[in-house]
Amino acid sequence: MELKSYKMIISYVGTEYCGWQVQAGVATVQGIIENLLSRTFDKRIILRYASRTDSGVHALGQVAGFTCESKFTAMEIQRILNTQLPQDIAIKAVEEVDPEFDPRKAKRKTYFYLIDNGEIRDPFKINRAWWTRHRLNKSNMLAALEYFKGKKDFIAFMGSGSGAKTTIREIYDISVFEKGDVMKISFTGNGFLKQMIRNIVGTVVEIGKGRFKPEDVEKMLKSRDRRTAGITAPAYGLYLERIYYE
Amino acid sequence: MELKSYKMIISYVGTEYCGWQVQAGVATVQGIIENLLSRTFDKRIILRYASRTDSGVHALGQVAGFTCESKFTAMEIQRILNTQLPQDIAIKAVEEVDPEFDPRKAKRKTYFYLIDNGEIRDPFKINRAWWTRHRLNKSNMLAALEYFKGKKDFIAFMGSGSGAKTTIREIYDISVFEKGDVMKISFTGNGFLKQMIRNIVGTVVEIGKGRFKPEDVEKMLKSRDRRTAGITAPAYGLYLERIYYE
Numbered sequence: 001m002e003l004k005s006y007k008m009i010i011s012y013v014g015t016e017y018c019g020w021q022v023q024a025g026v027a028t029v030q031g032i033i034e035n036l037l038s039r040t041f042d043k044r045i046i047l048r049y050a051s052r053t054d055s056g057v058h059a060l061g062q063v064a065g066f067t068c069e070s071k072f073t074a075m076e077i078q079r080i081l082n083t084q085l086p087q088d089i090a091i092k093a094v095e096e097v098d099p100e101f102d103p104r105k106a107k108r109k110t111y112f113y114l115i116d117n118g119e120i121r122d123p124f125k126i127n128r129a130w131w132t133r134h135r136l137n138k139s140n141m142l143a144a145l146e147y148f149k150g151k152k153d154f155i156a157f158m159g160s161g162s163g164a165k166t167t168i169r170e171i172y173d174i175s176v177f178e179k180g181d182v183m184k185i186s187f188t189g190n191g192f193l194k195q196m197i198r199n200i201v202g203t204v205v206e207i208g209k210g211r212f213k214p215e216d217v218e219k220m221l222k223s224r225d226r227r228t229a230g231i232t233a234p235a236y237g238l239y240l241e242r243i244y245y246e
Numbered sequence: 247m248e249l250k251s252y253k254m255i256i257s258y259v260g261t262e263y264c265g266w267q268v269q270a271g272v273a274t275v276q277g278i279i280e281n282l283l284s285r286t287f288d289k290r291i292i293l294r295y296a297s298r299t300d301s302g303v304h305a306l307g308q309v310a311g312f313t314c315e316s317k318f319t320a321m322e323i324q325r326i327l328n329t330q331l332p333q334d335i336a337i338k339a340v341e342e343v344d345p346e347f348d349p350r351k352a353k354r355k356t357y358f359y360l361i362d363n364g365e366i367r368d369p370f371k372i373n374r375a376w377w378t379r380h381r382l383n384k385s386n387m388l389a390a391l392e393y394f395k396g397k398k399d400f401i402a403f404m405g406s407g408s409g410a411k412t413t414i415r416e417i418y419d420i421s422v423f424e425k426g427d428v429m430k431i432s433f434t435g436n437g438f439l440k441q442m443i444r445n446i447v448g449t450v451v452e453i454g455k456g457r458f459k460p461e462d463v464e465k466m467l468k469s470r471d472r473r474t475a476g477i478t479a480p481a482y483g484l485y486l487e488r489i490y491y492e
Contacts, residue, residue: 013369058370088369123259124304126333128370 001069006077007097008033010062013088015127015236019055020062029053029089033064036084040077041068050103050243054195056127056235061092061242063103101245108172108244110188113201114237118181129182130201130237136208138183143214144207145174145185147221148200155224157203159195159232167193186241195232203230247315252323253343254279256308259334261373261482265301266308275299275335279310282330286323287314296349296489300441302373302481307338307488309349347491354418354490356434359447360483364427375428376447376483382454384429389460390453391420391431393467394446401470403449405441405478413439432487441478449476 010029018026022034030047037045049064072080078094085091114129116122121131148171155167171189178184185204187197203220206212212230220229256275264272268280276293283291295310318326320340327337360375362368367377394417401413417435424430431450433443449466452458458476466475 011369013372082366087367087372090367090369092366120328120338121333121336123257123334123336124374126259 001071003067003099004070004072005065005067005097005099005101006070006074007063007065007095007101007103008077008081008091009093010064011060011090011092012058012062013127014053014056014058016086016088017055019057020049020051020053020059029059029062030064032085032089033081036081037066037068040072040080041070043068048103050106051109051240053240054198054235054238057238057240058128058236059240062240063106063243065097065101065103067099103243105245106191106243107246108188108190109192110186110241110244111192111197112184112186112239112241113197113233114239115183115185115201115205116181117183122181125182127236130205130234132205132209134209136183136205137210138208140210140214141204141208142176144204144212144217145176145200147214147217149174152221153224154193154196154221156220156226156229157196157199158193158226159199160226162194164193169193169196198233198235198238199226199229201233201237205233206230247317249313249345250316250318251311251313251343251345251347252316252320253309253311253341253347253349254323254327254337255339256310257306257336257338258304258308259373260299260302260304262332262334263301265303266295266297266299266305275305275308276310278331278335279327282327283312283314286318286326287316289314294349296352297355297486299486300444300481300484303484303486304374304482305486308486309352309489311343311347311349313345349489351491352437352489353492354434354436355438356432356487356490357438357443358430358432358485358487359443359479360485361429361431361447361451362427363429368427371428373482376451376480378451378455380455382429382451383456384454386456386460387450387454388422390450390458390463391422391446393460393463395420398467399470400439400442400467402466402472402475403442403445404439404472405445406472408440410439415439415442444479444481444484445472445475447479447483451479452476 020029022031047064074094074096078091081091116129116131151170173188175186266275268277293310320342324337324340362371362375362377397416419434421432
């Protein structure tokens with residue numbers, strides 16, 4: 001049999017999982033996919049992957065890969081997995097790639113966060129968007145988001161327990177889209193620290209409520225102190241949208 | 247205290263409920279709302295309502311009402327309910343109405359049905375749309391839907407166990423919208439028989455797959471025999487959108 005490398009694009013609703021990464025004793029997306037692959041190939045398969053999403057975070061385009069002696073085409077791998085996966089996980093695409101391909105070596109990543117600002121809680125958005133009933137000052141939020149663009153030390157917006165070697169990241173773009181009561185904030189960067197987007201969104205929502213001013217973001221970034229920034233937005237509003245490679 | 251009548255517009259995700267209507271020993275949307283109101287008013291409140299949605303069917307605009315000696319404004323009723331209801335039910339609006347108002351006396355009702363025709367199952371549409379992977383012939387589906395418009399005897403498209411006095415209904419409009427892989431079929435009529443929309447959609451999807459021809463619908467309607475028509479589409483793709491009154 002031939003040694004083959006596969007790249008997979010994976011979509012999942014994060015609600016029922018303790019995040020992406022394998023952990024003993026709990027359901028994780030990585031764990032479920034690795035178990036199915038290990039059964040298929042009758043040997044232990046370990047995935048390489050692009051992003052370690054937290055418990056409750058969703059994905060439209062997680063990327064993972066593996067290398068293995070295989071008789072299967074990419075399409076066969078996709079079908080084998082999709083027919084066995086639970087309904088809240090789907091393999092959107094599989095392709096055979098060069099064995100050098102490393103999902104961790106992303107060039108850019110895009111995440112978005114959904115805020116539901118409707119007067120009444122929308123039952124169809126449970127676990128899908130952060131409902132914050134307080135009227136938000138959107139122009140202040142937009143002004144605040146400007147301060148996060150560019151190459152900066154984001155340590156004040158990093159969750160504790162991260163093993164990151166550097167806390168410098170570059171955000172290339174932040175875009176805001178509104179549809180009805182839902183505000184979608186899209187972030188594209190070369191990478192994001194642990195809970196960085198949720199901490200940015202939590203802070204920006206507090207700015208929308210008037211707790212901080214937009215220009216306070218500059219002080220927060222300079223302080224390098226997590227305690228100066230705002231709350232952490234809930235995981236269930238966050239979506240890993242897409243990972244870009246060279 | 248004053249005798250007041252209230253009209254409520256209710257949205258719910260039907261997934262966790264055995265339908266709208268109160269039934270002993272199971273969770274129903276009507277049961278949950280009646281229990282909260284009965285506790286609030288310290289007396290048994292029975293709702294009148296527009297539509298008895300089946301188990302798993304969703305609603306954006308169910309209408310229900312009640313009359314009761316009350317010191318509460320409409321806004322207070324809404325707040326009392328929304329703070330206590332489970333997250334998958336929301337009261338979108340409450341207004342005080344004439345005691346003559348009867349939610350059952352609707353002039354028109356609009357339901358829609360969502361079909362997901364994507365190549366890959368979308369995890370975010372579990373229990374929200376009917377995934378039918380088979381490539382559907384959409385022009386045949388549109389042609390078939392034309393036969394359902396107008397005033398007709400829909401007995402061949404009625405689920406068993408209905409107590410309807412007449413099986414004649416009038417469908418004023420059927421519209422189809424497409425967005426990405428999702429097809430939304432919207433039905434507006436003076437009323438619908440038990441499972442009538444699900445039976446129409448099931449038949450139309452089978453026409454899309456080539457099992458029947460569009461013109462077969464005419465024969466099915468004339469046969470007055472449920473067995474001549476197609477399958478019943480799953481409940482979870484159906485949404486009660488809006489109830490109209492004079």
